[in-house]
Amino acid sequence: VKLKDKMRKFNSKLTGTLRIVSVEDADICTCCGTHPPFTGMLGSVKVIRHEKHKGGCRVEFVCGRRALLDADAKNSILLSVAASLSVKPEQVPAAVSKQKNDLLAQLDIAKSKLLKIEEEKLQETYAAAPVNADGVKVLALPMEGHDAKDIKAFLPKVTALKNTLSLLLAVQPERISYAVALGADTAGDCRSVIKLLNEAFGGRGGGKSDCAQGGADYCADWQEKLQSVVEKLK
Known part of the structure; x- marks a missing residue:
């Protein structure tokens, strides 16, 4: 087997004499750097980080003056x-x-309150x-300062309400999350309502007939x- 066939990457455009660096059980590649006569010339060698990458391991390091800096x-x-921090x-x-x-x-306590x-x-x-015309209450509940997780935790409160279609809106500085849920013994399809919210807010979302969720970027006129959307549902 030719040496180039063992290499992780080989540039076919290279010509002339090539210097190949081989690290046993690690890597084989063409050398493209300065060649010091002994490693002591490099000074300190500091490994900054390493991570898995495409079945191998990527290592980042600095040497000499850069390592000291x-x-x-x-x-x-x-x-x-x-x-x-004293x-x-x-x-x-x-x-x-x-x-x-x-x-x-402290955040958990604040959210609980x-x-x-x-x-x-x-x-x-x-x-x-x-x-609305079907005799179902259309409940819109904005929840400023909350997020999607808070909406999920709050859903049991509105699904326990009879004959109610609830729209929950969690408003944050950069994100608006919303959810639609049917109350106990309430007929309807939350998927059609989530589409209205997606259209109004320019967001994305979906779900099931009894509950759906979505979200969009924050907008000042939320x-x-x-x-x-509530007017359309009425």
């Missing part, structure tokens, strides 16, 4: 973060992890919801668009 830059970042450099990973967990816990507010608002919205 990379280490110096990262050390400065580490010291800066350590100072801001910990020693070696304690930064644990401090960051703790701060992240504390933040997530927001969902309780939405539950209270649900009763008022349900009482004032218009009734209230008007939601109301236009």
